[in-house]
Amino acid sequence: MTQGSGTSLAATQGSAGTVLVIEDDAANRALLTHLLRSEGFRVEAHENGESGLAAVESVNPDLVLLDVGLPGLDGLELTRRLRMDPRYVTLPILLLTGRTLPSDVVDGLNAGADDFITKPFSQPELIARIRSALRLRRALVGMEAAHSVVTALANAVEAKDAQTEHHCERLALLAGRLGRRLNLAPAELDAVTYGALLHDVGKIGVPDSILTKSGPLDEDEWELVRRHPEIGERICAPLRSFGAFGPIIRHHHERWDGLGYPARLRGEQIPVGARIVGLVDSFDAITHDRPYRAARSLEQALDELGRGAGFQFDPELTRVFIDEIARMSGQLPDPPLDTFALFARRLRPVGPGLLAVGSFATASRG
Numbered sequence: 280m281t282q283g284s285g286t287s288l289a290a291t292q293g294s295a296g297t298v299l300v301i302e303d304d305a306a307n308r309a310l311l312t313h314l315l316r317s318e319g320f321r322v323e324a325h326e327n328g329e330s331g332l333a334a335v336e337s338v339n340p341d342l343v344l345l346d347v348g349l350p351g352l353d354g355l356e357l358t359r360r361l362r363m364d365p366r367y368v369t370l371p372i373l374l375l376t377g378r379t380l381p382s383d384v385v386d387g388l389n390a391g392a393d394d395f396i397t398k399p400f401s402q403p404e405l406i407a408r409i410r411s412a413l414r415l416r417r418a419l420v421g422m423e424a425a426h427s428v429v430t431a432l433a434n435a436v437e438a439k440d441a442q443t444e445h446h447c448e449r450l451a452l453l454a455g456r457l458g459r460r461l462n463l464a465p466a467e468l469d470a471v472t473y474g475a476l477l478h479d480v481g482k483i484g485v486p487d488s489i490l491t492k493s494g495p496l497d498e499d500e501w502e503l504v505r506r507h508p509e510i511g512e513r514i515c516a517p518l519r520s521f522g523a524f525g526p527i528i529r530h531h532h533e534r535w536d537g538l539g540y541p542a543r544l545r546g547e548q549i550p551v552g553a554r555i556v557g558l559v560d561s562f563d564a565i566t567h568d569r570p571y572r573a574a575r576s577l578e579q580a581l582d583e584l585g586r587g588a589g590f591q592f593d594p595e596l597t598r599v600f601i602d603e604i605a606r607m608s609g610q611l612p613d614p615p616l617d618t619f620a621l622f623a624r625r626l627r628p629v630g631p632g633l634l635a636v637g638s639f640a641t642a643s644r645g
């Protein structure tokens with residue numbers, strides 16, 4: 280049985296939101312429908328789990344109010360099924376239950392429910408909890424939209440050069456792993472991930488003929504390539520979380536020894552997120568084909584990073600990253616162990632005098 284009109288999310292603009300009520304008790308169903316409508320919600324009500332599940336797809340609700348003790352497909356199983364579908368990972372699910380044992384709450388949380396309403400329910404409390412869940416939902420949807428913008432921008436850069444396909448995604452993955460090893464706070468990890476995805480977005484402003492050139496660049500061409508961090512910074516400035524990841528875009532080509540660009544920052548003057556992205560960017564450039572150079576082996580890449588530690592790269596970050604790469608590639612067991620010896624082998628005894636300035640610029644052109 281269905282009460283209320285079928286609606287889409289788009290049709291709810293201006294309303295408090297669409298609530299899908301799935302409750303087998305007719306009196307309760309009617310009471311909930313009346314109460315929610317009086318509070319400005321659009322309501323679609325169903326009496327069993329099977330029709331309720333189908334309605335999630337057709338109605339696209341903003342929240343599901345779900346009785347646990349339904350005949351047939353019960354509330355817990357319905358919750359599990361919804362959470363297995365990527366489209367409904369953030370859909371708020373509030374369980375209505377007469378059972379309040381701790382084990383029932385644990386079962387509901389394990390199934391993926393967001394909150395519990397105990398029957399008989401207090402009407403003001405029910406409305407307050409629904410509004411609270413919807414506020415969280417709106418925040419999550421906003422974050423998803425921001426992520427879509429970031430991904431679209433990153434894809435626009437990769438579309439300029441087929442050989443860099445998935446480069447930004449790999450970077451985001453590796454930079455995130457390195458950030459977690461460094462115990463960065465969640466907000467810093469988000470910034471590093473966004474910074475990794477968008478670090479080269481300024482290449483949109485660099486001619487394709489330069490980006491895909493197989494021979495060496497002349498000085499004028501280098502000048503254009505070196506502008507991409509600042510172009511990227513300007514492109515991303517309107518994004519809401521720009522303050523967190525903007526410095527990563529601007530400074531991802533600085534060098535530990537102060538010989539990078541655009542600001543010639545040195546050492547810890549360089550934001551840690553920019554040091555992470557710069558290091559991971561070089562590793563990825565070395566291990567993949569570029570128009571100007573064929574991919575090198577993992578062993579060669581780690582050698583090159585080791586030789587750049589203290590010159591191009593933050594030495595401590597390089598040590599942790601080499602350890603992480605070795606672990607990922609199966610050279611080391613997963614439990615942490617002291618890998619300084621491994622790092623020391625990479626870090627060959629070369630001094631600045633033996634290392635031509637800019638020699639690591641060949642790792643990546645931008």
Ligand SMILES: [Fe+2]
Nearest residue numbers: 478479531645
């Ligand atoms: Fe770059």
